[in-house]
Amino acid sequence: MKQPRINSDLVDWLEKIFPPRCISAAEDPIMAHRYAAQVELAQRLIKMGKSDENDGVSTFQED
Secondary structure, eight states, X not given: OOOOOOOHHHHHHHHHHSOOOOOOTTSOHHHHHHHHHHHHHHHHHXXXXXXXXXXXXXXXXXX
């Protein structure tokens, strides 16, 4: 299956909405874990999008 293109607007939005952060003392551990999963997905999409921007074609590879 061909990888979908990730445009720069989506990359910018993901970077703004899902920045990596440390868990705070008052934060529920389960909610922190869920946020970490969202950040992980966002970072993967950002990496794919930046690869698209740099090359014009996808060269994303799984870690």
